[in-house]
Amino acid sequence: MLRLFDSVAGEVRELELRDPGKVSMYVCGPTVSGLPHLGHGRFALVWDVTRRWLTWSGLDVTYVSNITDIEDKIIARAREEQRSEVAVCEEFEGEWWKAIDALGIARPDHVPHATHYVPQMVRLIEELLSSDIAYRTSDGVYFDVSRVPDYGCLAGQPLDSLRAGARVEGHDEKRSPLDFALWKAAKSDEPSWPASFGSGRPGWHTECVVMSLDLLGDGFDLHAGGLDLKFPHHENERAQAVAVGDKFARHWAHNGWVMVGSEKMSKSLNNFTSLTDLLAETDQRAYRLLVLRSHYRSPIDVTKATISDAERSLERLDTFARRFSLPPLGGPRFERAADHEFSSDNAALVTLVSERLDDDLDTPGALALLFDAVSQANALSDQGRNEEAQALAVTVTALFGAVGLTLRSRAEDIDEATRALVRARNEARRAKNWAEADRLRDELVTAGWIVEDATGETVIRR
RNA sequence: GGCGGCGUGGCCGAGCGGUUAGGCAGGGGCCUGCAAAGCCCCGUACUCCGGUUCGAAUCCGGACGCCGCCUCCA
Numbered sequence: 312m313l314r315l316f317d318s319v320a321g322e323v324r325e326l327e328l329r330d331p332g333k334v335s336m337y338v339c340g341p342t343v344s345g346l347p348h349l350g351h352g353r354f355a356l357v358w359d360v361t362r363r364w365l366t367w368s369g370l371d372v373t374y375v376s377n378i379t380d381i382e383d384k385i386i387a388r389a390r391e392e393q394r395s396e397v398a399v400c401e402e403f404e405g406e407w408w409k410a411i412d413a414l415g416i417a418r419p420d421h422v423p424h425a426t427h428y429v430p431q432m433v434r435l436i437e438e439l440l441s442s443d444i445a446y447r448t449s450d451g452v453y454f455d456v457s458r459v460p461d462y463g464c465l466a467g468q469p470l471d472s473l474r475a476g477a478r479v480e481g482h483d484e485k486r487s488p489l490d491f492a493l494w495k496a497a498k499s500d501e502p503s504w505p506a507s508f509g510s511g512r513p514g515w516h517t518e519c520v521v522m523s524l525d526l527l528g529d530g531f532d533l534h535a536g537g538l539d540l541k542f543p544h545h546e547n548e549r550a551q552a553v554a555v556g557d558k559f560a561r562h563w564a565h566n567g568w569v570m571v572g573s574e575k576m577s578k579s580l581n582n583f584t585s586l587t588d589l590l591a592e593t594d595q596r597a598y599r600l601l602v603l604r605s606h607y608r609s610p611i612d613v614t615k616a617t618i619s620d621a622e623r624s625l626e627r628l629d630t631f632a633r634r635f636s637l638p639p640l641g642g643p644r645f646e647r648a649a650d651h652e653f654s655s656d657n658a659a660l661v662t663l664v665s666e667r668l669d670d671d672l673d674t675p676g677a678l679a680l681l682f683d684a685v686s687q688a689n690a691l692s693d694q695g696r697n698e699e700a701q702a703l704a705v706t707v708t709a710l711f712g713a714v715g716l717t718l719r720s721r722a723e724d725i726d727e728a729t730r731a732l733v734r735a736r737n738e739a740r741r742a743k744n745w746a747e748a749d750r751l752r753d754e755l756v757t758a759g760w761i762v763e764d765a766t767g768e769t770v771i772r773r
Numbered sequence: 774g775g776c777g778g779c780g781u782g783g784c785c786g787a788g789c790g791g792u793u794a795g796g797c798a799g800g801g802g803c804c805u806g807c808a809a810a811g812c813c814c815c816g817u818a819c820u821c822c823g824g825u826u827c828g829a830a831u832c833c834g835g836a837c838g839c840c841g842c843c844u845c846c847a
Contacts, residue, residue, distance in 0.1 A: 341847070350847040357847095383845075466843070468776050476775050476843040489843095515845085537847030544846090566847075567778095570840090604796070605786060610779085610840085617785060620797045627796085630810065675787050679795035689811055693804085745806055752808080763809050770810090 313365060313669050315533075316608060318541055318563040319464050323671045326562055329530050333371045336362065337523040337560070339536035339544070340376040340422070342515075343403040344384035346585040347410045349569045349598075349613050354537045356602045357566040357672075359416040360714050361535070364668050366645045367713040375526045376419040377519060378404055380426050381512055386501055396502055410586040413595045415642050415715055423522040425513065429504045431521045432513045435551065436493050440508060444554045445493055448484035452494040452508055454516075455486055459550040462489075465563065466542035491547050493517050516547035523548075524557065534560035538608075541565050568610045589618070597621040599716055603674040628711070631685050632718035633772070634692065635704035639719060640712025648713075656699075657706035660684055664710050674714065681707055725771065729758065733769050740764070 313326045328334060338358045341351050358376075365372045380400040389396045411418070436452055439445035444458045456462045456470065463470050470489070477488040492514035497503035503510045523531060529552075536545065545563060552559035589598060598613075600621040605611050631637075640646055653661055660680065667676035684707045691700035708718055725733075732751055739747040752762050760771040 339847075342845095348847080352847085354847040466776080468843075472775050473843060539842085539846050542842065543844085568841075569847085600796095601785090609786085612785075614785095616797095620785060623798085624796055627810095634811080673787085675795070679787075682795055686812075690813085693812055740806085743806070749807075761809065764805075764807095 314671055315564050316671050318565050328532055334365050335373050335527040335531035336533040337527055338376040339519055339540050340378050341407055342379040342382045343400045344388050345403055346587050347407050348585050352586045352598055353569050353602055354566050355416050356599055357607045358535050363645055363715050367648050374419045375421045377423045377522055380424050413590045417643055421526050425518040428521050432517045433506045435521055438555055451492050451496045453485055453490040454493050456489045459553055462550055465546040491516055516544055520548045520551045530558045531560055533562045535564045538565040538567055566607045570610050570612045593618050594622045594625055596625055603678055607672050629719045632720035635701055637704055637708040637718055637720050639717045641715045641717040646712040651709050653706055654702055657702055660706055681710055736769050
């Protein structure tokens with residue numbers, strides 16, 4: 312069973328499931344006010360890997376991830392571009408899914424949208440108001456954090472300590488600077504919804520509480536997201552749930568940051584900013600490999616150098632897949648251990664990799680094992696031990712598939728003129744006409760092909 | 774001010790007291806008509822200063838440097 316670092320406990324602990332055999336997980340999704348960036352990509356990849364691994368392990372996973380479609384930045388953008396908030400959200404939600412699909416991330420089972428849950432948020436706020444945990448001000452409704460005894464358990468600091476550090480500008484009507492907005496009173500040029508406590512729009516922290524509890528029920532197993540959401544977003548979500556008597560999530564997990572070296576992320580510096588740009592310019596699997604290659608809680612550095620490093624690694628894996636004609640696993644479908652049969656030798660590898668991944672998602676450790684296995688399979692094949700090699704290769708590709716990394720073995724479409732060159736080269740080589748063979752190879756190479764003669768017949772690839 | 778993290782070989786990146794992480798790049802070899810791919814071998818790293826220990830990258834103390842959170846953020 313997976314052991315994961317729990318952000319409240321501050322230690323790695325086993326994921327204790329509410330219902331045996333079933334995992335309910337909620338991952339805070341994006342606010343669709345712009346193009347998805349590298350940080351969005353990382354969280355989506357990390358939790359996709361987690362979901363896949365749990366599924367591989369035989370668990371029935373329900374994965375929920377929301378779209379925030381009402382928020383300050385969306386309103387600001389809509390105003391700036393003189394179009395509706397709905398139009399902005401539609402555009403960037405479209406971009407979001409394009410990027411998700413390109414990264415080979417499986418779609419969530421449920422994708423709740425904040426605007427579809429406003430009446431339920433209103434009911435939650437009413438409940439909080441009725442018990443005086445929430446209070447009204449001239450600009451909305453606020454949550455009184457002092458009413459939650461263990462407020463700060465996610466921040467890792469007691470309330471007093473947080474309060475001492477709060478960056479001032481005391482909002483007159485708030486009881487504490489840490490109190491957060493549940494509801495923002497309507498303004499004439501902003502979208503608003505009716506409510507018994509005055510029309511307006513929901514604050515960000517309320518939507519995820521309502522949506523996660525609605526779709527997964529109280530005491531769901533895992534609530535995950537980027538490290539930056541730990542405080543105050545997740546703290547505040549939890550505070551609301553606890554305040555109305557729920558247990559909320561049993562386990563909290565957070566992935567680390569994306570860095571771009573010491574340089575500020577910007578196009579002018581030739582750093583990738585948006586996922587959309589990254590995916591347009593690189594192998595779309597490179598980012599997944601980069602994410603898998605470091606621990607999910609460590610910061611990762613995404614630069615041209617680290618991405619191209621990953622791309623070259625992928626070439627090695629693709630060459631491997633080609634050599635053994637391995638099927639492309641991963642992508643939108645899930646792999647399950649139970650769907651595969653492993654010989655005892657290969658079962659040992661599966662066990663070792665499983666132990667790595669079950670240990671707080673040690674993907675770097677798992678990859679090290681898999682790369683070793685790739686070398687082993689190649690070596691076996693070199694020695695002519697083809698059955699063993701093939702079986703190992705199939706196991707390796709299944710395990711890559713288990714974390715969503717698809718190896719490509721499919722030959723590219725090759726046009727007839729190029730095929731003719733390859734045939735001519737085979738003729739020349741049979742005739743030991745090396746000058747002609749070399750000339751034809753140069754021609755193919757100039758056309759962008761990589762030429763390999765390994766099996767007697769020439770094989771070309773891009 | 775409070776809380777937390779990090780500093781590893783050319784680059785990336787694991788490591789949680791003793792054994793080769795792994796990848797990429799580089800060097801040598803095997804294979805090959807020559808290449809490519811593949812395989813084998815190689816670099817002998819851990820910010821600094823003390824300490825604990827038979828033994829420390831790994832534990833403790835200190836120094837220096839970098840970063841994050843306490844405010845919208847994946």
